[in-house]
Amino acid sequence: MTDFKRKKFGVISLGCDKNRVDTEKLLSLIKSEGCTLTDDVTEANILIVNTCAFLNESRKEAIETVLDGASYKSANLEKLVVCGCLPQKYVGELYDSLSEADVFLGTNDYDKFFEALEKSYSGERVNFVGLGDNTFNTNRVVTTPCHYAYLKIADGCNNFCTYCLIPKIRGRYVSYPMEQLLKEAEDLGDVSELILVAQDVSRYGIDIYGKKFLVNFLKKLTTLVNINSVRLLYCYPDMIDDELIAEIRDNPKIIKYLDIPLQHSESRVLKLMNRRGTREEYLELIKKLKDAIPVIAIRSTFISGFPGETEQEFEGTCDFLKQAKLVNCGFFAYSREPDTPAYKMPGQINYAVKKRRVKKLYEVQREISYGFLSSFVGKSVKVLCDGIDYDKGCFVGRAYFSAPEIDGKVYFNANSAVQGEYYDVIITSCDSYDMFGQMEDFENE
Ligand code: SF4
Structure with missing residues (x-):
């Protein structure tokens, strides 16, 4: 039996927010077995690429990511796991052509993750696509900012x-x-x-x-x-x-x-x-x-x-x-x-x-x-602080009319602001995507 607690697991999640949630559940499964997660893919012994296959471009990106990942095999990497949409639809083509990958899992096979990995450590290439029953835990290791x-x-x-x-x-x-x-x-x-x-x-x-x-x-x-x-x-x-x-x-x-x-x-x-x-x-x-x-x-x-x-x-x-x-x-x-x-x-x-x-x-x-x-310039807008934008040297957040990652932002100056808190920001200017402003009591030194 492989001692997975001695291994480091890295994950690259591609595609949409729905895929991200699957990745977060998989991370939780790995963590619940007492294994170590790493953000640094070069440190990982087991690298998982959770793929998207929605468009030709996403399939290309997924394959390139797997090939990039395989290049770490000379260092710490022992196993490369490809899971999600790409193998779910294309494992027939991929199994032979993407020989860099050691394990393939589909979109409902995460519950088979450790079983597949164990089989791979015994020396086989593993295709477990379609073998899972989607009895997937609901715990998550959340990868979005904590708010x-x-x-x-x-x-x-x-x-x-x-x-x-x-x-x-x-x-x-x-x-x-x-x-x-x-x-x-x-x-x-x-x-x-x-x-x-x-x-x-x-x-x-x-x-x-x-x-x-x-x-x-x-x-x-x-x-x-x-x-x-x-x-x-x-x-x-x-x-x-x-x-x-x-x-x-x-x-x-x-x-x-x-x-x-x-x-x-x-x-x-x-x-x-x-x-x-x-x-x-x-x-x-x-x-x-x-x-x-x-x-x-x-x-x-x-x-x-x-x-x-x-x-x-x-x-x-x-x-x-x-x-x-x-x-x-x-x-x-x-x-x-x-x-x-x-x-x-x-x-x-x-x-x-x-x-x-x-x-x-x-x-x-x-x-x-x-x-x-x-229409908001000169007015006060409630903004959820997402954090600091170090390039722009100010805080960044969103008004209610913006979802994270897809819509525009509000860049604002403030004496202090906390991620996840709401603030009244006076909007001083905008372009066609973002707004710029400052908190009401901001003192420019
Ligand atoms: S078929 Fe595709 S585009 Fe149409 S609603 Fe479903 S996921 Fe969206």
Whole structure:
């Protein structure tokens, strides 16, 4: 038997916040066995790469990271473990071609981690993809700054958008039981901001409770005294109903922010994407949200250059942005992913056109965001301090309308500020993404 307590474990987590939560659970499993974790990959005896395979670029990044990791084998590294989305979907191709890796585990196989590793130490290359049963602990070694954390409430997706590989990698939507999630949230300790994530947060509960259960869950979650506020990411537009809107409006612990990835505005393209909803319905939803909650900050993402998207439809999205006036938006060029229905669609658009369209969408949104942010100049805004920005020589934080890692920041001067605390910051200027200011009692020496 290998004495794993004598080994050092390093982890590189790639991809999204949902993958990050899986990594945090794996770290907890390793720690619970009394093993040592290290931040320094050159020190690790066992290096784990938790991969993303959503897009061609993420697969490339994952493979490059594994190859980089393998280069440490001459020093301390003994075993290289590749887990998550990439082996889940592609282990058939990878097992022979990525000979640098010693162990492969899929997205539901973390419970087999030590068994697979033991087998590898006995001299075999190990493919355990599909052998786990997802009986994965809920404890976490949180890797975000200590005042905010993600809570992954479900895995998989039932939406089958024609450009997306996720349902083929992660399988159908599976909600995690509410009691388990409440315990996980409680075990996180004091959290200023808890961010709910899943491929589709708004679908929570249908598979296990027979009806939408997000509002019930939010009501329970926000009774936890250690959770100061809750932010919702990734809500599917047609799942946002009156009950959810009322809960966001009336529950003081829910941040008045909603991430609704719309992906496109034009009805014909939405249909090709297999997205439910139309341009009119999306505009109606946005109006409804703003009427019910005037301060609501809506974030969204859009794909440009989907097969067959005409110049007119692209202009339609620019026009939609001007009408919808969303606070934060991300834009992506359509990525042609093998094994998705959109891959075979006619009218694939060349790279240069896609890039031009994305650039233009950013230009349109920049003006809208600047208009929104500049309305705060001269005013006091409540800011959650995320820490110090050493390059800029000031504190950095976020207003309620910004989620960490994806939205803009507030850079501010203050005599002192503590990470995880809220402060009133007078905004003195902004650009189209960030705001700049100072705390009310700041004395410039
Ligand atoms: S909602 Fe669509 S884009 Fe999002 S994960 Fe599901 S299939 Fe993919």
